[in-house]
Amino acid sequence: MSERRPRVRVTLREVAEQAGVSMMTVSNVMNGNRARVSPGTIEKVQRIADELGYVPSASARSLATKASRLVGLLVPAADEDSLMISPHTMAIVGLIERELRKYGYHLLLRGVAHPDEVAEALRSWSLDGAILLGFLDEEVGNLTKKTIGAVHVVAIDSYSANRLTTGTRSDDFAGARLAARHLLDLGHRRILFAGPAFSGVGVVHERFEGFGQAFADAGIPHPELVETVNTTYAEGHELGLVLRERHDLTAVFATADILAVGIVHGLTEAGVRVPQDVSVVGFDDLDLCNYVTPKLTTVAQDITRKASTAVSILLDSIEKGERPKRPVTIDVSLVERESTAPVRN
């Protein structure tokens, strides 16, 4: 008379029937509500569940509880490109996954081609929360209560004033200031700022301001040496090739290591020696810095910290409804390697 149980999926009901208890009891056991069930029953239910290979259905649970233990990681992505163009972004993705897993959350990784997709991505899976990585401040700023609904959101590297997305970022201002001061201390005066186009708010803007601040600190007039380039090796390389023809300079601060490495190589190919003729400082402290020649002096971001802090802000927000009023700034430091040297007389 024993019913042939379906091979498809073991349900709570089946476990309950086999164990001769109610579904609720099994549910309580599975969820560790050990206070509500007698030790004997716990053991029995546990055993039967294991035997049957019971795995709870996340969708059913999520439908019933309106929570999912799912966090979305949203990354901008042109439709054609793979997402995560930068090594820096890639590294953070991995760190976030680990951190979330530690707390029993799962990660939904999602490339977002059009800003409108954010709302859909956020709500369709009833995400408990989401982390925005690498979006423009403007895009982050445009997020409203309406679009994100009940989802808790944290933005990484955003300077948007949006209260809904308060998150973490490195101290970009201090980092650039450190870099420029280092160069200034070495006697450099004609220093180029190389980075992507920027507006009045955002990571690059901060770095630009910090860069200028170092000059002000030293009471030195700020040379208006700026080159706008995308953050890629290729564009850096191209720039490096013509840099000496275009400007009379002795040092370069690039807003990213990749860019800096490209510049160094361009310079080298053009017959300009680094650091003897021109010093170069990057930003990020990718592994890459140690692999190139000369090893790159750079501003180190503590991405492990940045990622784990972002996650803990998010989880506090989800679980306790608390969140910092202001974004959390992660300290940076200068790592001196071989691409900088005193200016030549």
Place this chain on the structure above:
Amino acid sequence: MSERRPRVRVTLREVAEQAGVSMMTVSNVMNGNRARVSPGTIEKVQRIADELGYVPSASARSLATKASRLVGLLVPAADEDSLMISPHTMAIVGLIERELRKYGYHLLLRGVAHPDEVAEALRSWSLDGAILLGFLDEEVGNLTKKTIGAVHVVAIDSYSANRLTTGTRSDDFAGARLAARHLLDLGHRRILFAGPAFSGVGVVHERFEGFGQAFADAGIPHPELVETVNTTYAEGHELGLVLRERHDLTAVFATADILAVGIVHGLTEAGVRVPQDVSVVGFDDLDLCNYVTPKLTTVAQDITRKASTAVSILLDSIEKGERPKRPVTIDVSLVERESTAPVRN
């Protein structure tokens, strides 16, 4: 008398009520079952849904249909580490996400610390499918119908005979053979194979066999020059430092670019010139190869192809129940750069 609708979530029912039609009609409209609904109704329902900001609940749908349009990407991860240690792995993750999104699937990224977690990870979210990336052949081989249930699985870079996980991999044998032949053609004879420990099956084993094959092809006795090192820059560097003391060799084939770069640097620091004294060939063709000095000669894997093929195998399996009997092998090619040169007399 108009009911205040909850701010929490717009449901199908609400849209139906507002539109004065049944839930089913709305459902049909939302799912593009346009044949079953009159044009006028379609337009009306669509408009109201947009106004209300309706977003379907993925959990509810998934619960009802037993499908989720969710694919898991499983990557091994020691509990302490971030996952995705290698740049190669990181790049593939991004490519897979893009490919899945193109077909309307979502990606659940999951680090797996203990093999047992695979089953749980696979089934709890009623994943339609999963991609295994970077697991040992042994772990892949151990997967049974019981543990993976109804989930379609594809393994990348696996040489396991497991029919349940048939996937894609680069032609590791041919790649190593290409590398060795290149070195042989340059006149090298004492060539070291540097890579991680391996058993009788798997990526590294294939590369080792391909390496040996090139010697056989040329009718040259195979020198038993092997060093076992983990695939990291640090271990490569360490090895490079002592290589010349330990072996009388003129060339090295490393099973990964990262490793090769470390070796080159170790060699250089020890006063051995690359490629004048020793030639080095890597494997993967990471961007990194172009950033180091000398630029690294290597075997290029077509990871874009590897990723997109893996996805299309998976989706065919999910949607049509068809899958290749044998793993799909992706062609590789040799990229000659600056780290190899003719052997010196």
Place this chain on the structure above:
DNA sequence: GTGAAAGCGCTAACAT
């Protein structure tokens, strides 16, 4: 072309 009923697997809120 459209609707009503039933149920996917689970849990919250009450019973007992």
Place this chain on the structure above:
DNA sequence: ATGTTAGCGCTTTCAC
């Protein structure tokens, strides 16, 4: 300590 009753939001029959 354990069971019962109602849904969560959607889709799948099967009617009309």
